[in-house]
Amino acid sequence: MINKISDTVAEAIGDVQDGSTVLIGGFGTAGIPDELIDGLIAQGARELTIVNNNAGNGYVGLARLLQNRQARKLICSFPRQADSWVFDELYRSKKLELELLPQGNLSERIRAAGAGIGAFYTPTGYGTDLANDALGHAKETRVINGRGYVLEYPIHGDLALIKAELGDRWGNLTYRKAARNFGPVMAMAAKRTVATVHQVVALGEIDPEHIITPGIHVSKVVKIIYSPTQSGGVVTGSFPNDLLPQVNAVNGRSVTDPGEAA
Amino acid sequence: MSDYIKRSREDVARRIASDIFDGAYVNLGIGQPTLVANYLPADIEVILHSENGILGMGPKPEPGCEDYDLINAGKAPVTLLAGGAYFHHSDSFAMMRGGHLDICVLGAFQVSATGDLANWSTGESDAIPAVGGAMDLAVGAQQTWVMMDLLTKKGQSKIVSSCSYPLTGVACVKRVYTDLATFSCTPAGLVLIDKVPGLSHAMLEQLVGLAIVKATPVVHR
Numbered sequence: 001m002i003n004k005i006s007d008t009v010a011e012a013i014g015d016v017q018d019g020s021t022v023l024i025g026g027f028g029t030a031g032i033p034d035e036l037i038d039g040l041i042a043q044g045a046r047e048l049t050i051v052n053n054n055a056g057n058g059y060v061g062l063a064r065l066l067q068n069r070q071a072r073k074l075i076c077s078f079p080r081q082a083d084s085w086v087f088d089e090l091y092r093s094k095k096l097e098l099e100l101l102p103q104g105n106l107s108e109r110i111r112a113a114g115a116g117i118g119a120f121y122t123p124t125g126y127g128t129d130l131a132n133d134a135l136g137h138a139k140e141t142r143v144i145n146g147r148g149y150v151l152e153y154p155i156h157g158d159l160a161l162i163k164a165e166l167g168d169r170w171g172n173l174t175y176r177k178a179a180r181n182f183g184p185v186m187a188m189a190a191k192r193t194v195a196t197v198h199q200v201v202a203l204g205e206i207d208p209e210h211i212i213t214p215g216i217h218v219s220k221v222v223k224i225i226y227s228p229t230q231s232g233g234v235v236t237g238s239f240p241n242d243l244l245p246q247v248n249a250v251n252g253r254s255v256t257d258p259g260e261a262a
Numbered sequence: 263m264s265d266y267i268k269r270s271r272e273d274v275a276r277r278i279a280s281d282i283f284d285g286a287y288v289n290l291g292i293g294q295p296t297l298v299a300n301y302l303p304a305d306i307e308v309i310l311h312s313e314n315g316i317l318g319m320g321p322k323p324e325p326g327c328e329d330y331d332l333i334n335a336g337k338a339p340v341t342l343l344a345g346g347a348y349f350h351h352s353d354s355f356a357m358m359r360g361g362h363l364d365i366c367v368l369g370a371f372q373v374s375a376t377g378d379l380a381n382w383s384t385g386e387s388d389a390i391p392a393v394g395g396a397m398d399l400a401v402g403a404q405q406t407w408v409m410m411d412l413l414t415k416k417g418q419s420k421i422v423s424s425c426s427y428p429l430t431g432v433a434c435v436k437r438v439y440t441d442l443a444t445f446s447c448t449p450a451g452l453v454l455i456d457k458v459p460g461l462s463h464a465m466l467e468q469l470v471g472l473a474i475v476k477a478t479p480v481v482h483r
Contacts, residue, residue, distance in 0.1 A: 102397040127432035176331050177342075178333060232337065
């Protein structure tokens with residue numbers, strides 16, 4: 001019998017080796033598996049390479065993991081946020097290595113790992129500084145049908161930590177709204193994938209037409225109590241319709257809007 | 263001396279919105295471009311995309327109804343219109359990179375006359391770099407439009423012969439909407455689409471510091 005349901009976060013996360021690459025789902029605070037990150041902090045693995053779109057908010061979750069100095073390197077697309085104080089300090093004092101990627105290349109490199117692709121050519125970043133690797137060396141490029149492309153390699157994870165909504169004992173998952181973001185691709189790309197869910201349901205209760213991540217990509221499922229996702233990383237001028245500057249006043253500083261340049 | 267009045271942010275947003283067609287799939291960048299959503303004509307349907315996996319993004323929620331699992335690219339709470347859809351990040355960026363979006367509107371630090379875009383970094387050594395989805399959008403949408411002030415606060419043109427800031431994409435910008443004029447970026451350089459009343463062509467060329475081809479008048483037969 002297959003039963004991927006774990007009773008505790010610690011049991012679900014299990015042993016994590018020092019030096020592992022950990023894929024962590026989430027965009028801003030949506031989809032960040034805070035309980036699993038807390039579990040990784042408790043587990044204590046160090047020298048980790050962390051892959052996440054951002055670099056943590058405030059002093060919780062990913063920011064706390066970074067503050068705890070468990071990460072050697074961060075691979076992400078948008079570390080600088082209104083409340084990324086922990087990352088900012090570590091980066092400026094050179095205590096944390098950063099590999100910055102265009103967001104689509106980040107997600108496609110993760111997808112490529114899960115899909116068994118050896119490398120792929122992408123137009124994104126061609127002709128820019130991000131067509132160089134973190135050491136400044138030019139990545140391979142090729143002109144195909146008159147258009148320039150950059151060769152990008154997969155990002156494999158030893159462990160993926162993701163946040164889902166419903167799960168069953170086979171590991172089938174659904175997600176909640178835009179908290180889905182990187183979850184399905186990260187689930188495919190790691191040797192082990194641990195997902196939190198707000199509800200564990202019996203096999204067959206999730207309509208098979210609605211399963212987003214099939215259980216083959218999931219190692220462990222652990223139930224957490226639902227609590228509303230908190231605001232985090234809000235960028236100045238990003239409010240639809242009426243702008244709400246007071247939120248940024250609360251955050252204390254702003255992220256540059258290119259429209260406001262110099 | 264020319265006697266002209268700059269377009270307000272809202273006027274530029276309205277100007278852009280008037281060029282968006284019924285049925286368009288559109289991504290509005292963080293910052294000024296977000297304003298464009300406020301001026302989309304009520305008699306057309308435009309489907310807004312958000313990089314974090316949303317099509318059919320709606321306006322901000324009523325106070326007290328914010329759900330931070332439903333946010334836009336700038337991490338601000340939004341809503342989903344009836345008919346809207348959620349999808350994962352790789353699908354979202356496939357929509358962008360694969361040319362499925364008709365239009366994206368981005369802010370910019372600089373745009374070159376031939377459409378190079380610089381909008382992700384000012385290249386300052388102590389700045390923390392962050393790129394997000396800008397490079398994917400710039401090269402992926404069918405049309406990349408820029409919304410910005412024409413001049414910096416110091417009066418220098420943000421439309422340049424060659425960008426001094428780090429590039430986001432090469433020859434990717436089709437149009438630039440500014441507070442003084444609207445331009446096409448072409449392989450041969452700038453072409454004027456419109457300008458504010460009272461601003462002479464010569465004065466505009468002087469402000470930009472580049473030759474600007476006059477718009478070809480539309481001939482009505």
